[in-house]
Amino acid sequence: GENVEQHPSTLSVQEGDSAVIKCTYSDSASNYFPWYKQELGKRPQLIIDIRSNVGEKKDQRIAVTLNKTAKHFSLHITETQPEDSAVYFCAAKVRFGAGTRLTVKP
Amino acid sequence: GAGVSQSPSNKVTEKGKDVELRCDPISGHTALYWYRQSLGQGLEFLIYFQGNSAPDKSGLPSDRFSAERTGGSVSTLTIQRTQQEDSAVYLCASSRTGTSGGARNEQFFGPGTRLTVL
Numbered sequence: 560g561e562n563v564e565q566h567p568s569t570l571s572v573q574e575g576d577s578a579v580i581k582c583t584y585s586d587s588a589s590n591y592f593p594w595y596k597q598e599l600g601k602r603p604q605l606i607i608d609i610r611s612n613v614g615e616k617k618d619q620r621i622a623v624t625l626n627k628t629a630k631h632f633s634l635h636i637t638e639t640q641p642e643d644s645a646v647y648f649c650a651a652k653v654r655f656g657a658g659t660r661l662t663v664k665p
Numbered sequence: 666g667a668g669v670s671q672s673p674s675n676k677v678t679e680k681g682k683d684v685e686l687r688c689d690p691i692s693g694h695t696a697l698y699w700y701r702q703s704l705g706q707g708l709e710f711l712i713y714f715q716g717n718s719a720p721d722k723s724g725l726p727s728d729r730f731s732a733e734r735t736g737g738s739v740s741t742l743t744i745q746r747t748q749q750e751d752s753a754v755y756l757c758a759s760s761r762t763g764t765s766g767g768a769r770n771e772q773f774f775g776p777g778t779r780l781t782v783l
Binding site for chain 2: 560591593595602603604605608610648650652653654655656657658
């Protein structure tokens with residue numbers, strides 16, 4: 560089955576800085592890679608996803624990059640804001656990474 | 666339309682009792698997933714349904730856990746002889762398609778059932 564590893568587990572940045580979260584996966588047959596954001600006390604919600612036929616996708620301040628050869632994908636958040644503070648999860652098939660707690664300090 | 670719903674929202678039970686958790690997916694979603702999330706922890710996969718069958722139930726932690734889905738819609742997760750370590754939030758999610766084929770497979774999560782085993 561699929562195994563997903565996510566790093567770092569916690570990340571603290573100053574408002575306006577960039578944040579990068581990385582995930583690796585094990586199953587080369589995986590072909591869809593979403594990122595979810597979970598705010599405190601709320602359910603996870605999709606913020607961006609990428610399919611295996613592209614290497615990068617952007618949506619305003621967030622972007623995801625995929626390296627299928629190396630089996631890793633990353634979430635990039637630019638110009639971070641305090642409301643970006645949350646736990647972020649990557650996923651491949653039914654498996655989720657352990658999560659990254661992002662804190663953006665004003 | 667309505668999102669994923671789960672019931673009950675909270676369940677407190679005594680050790681050794683059986684509990685049943687219910688999930689109503691978004692209408693028309695063929696795939697349904699159960700996850701468990703302990704306080705401050707990640708999303709632990711339990712089981713995945715495609716229609717009424719479960720192609721992946723590798724995440725069920727023990728034979729005390731079982732799940733079924735009927736009519737390609739509602740799913741119930743049953744925990745028999747509950748233990749204190751079963752205490753967690755149980756999240757259900759559904760998606761329009763399953764995990765194969767590379768289609769966009771966004772999961773929509775329910776609000777969860779908070780289970781407390783005393």
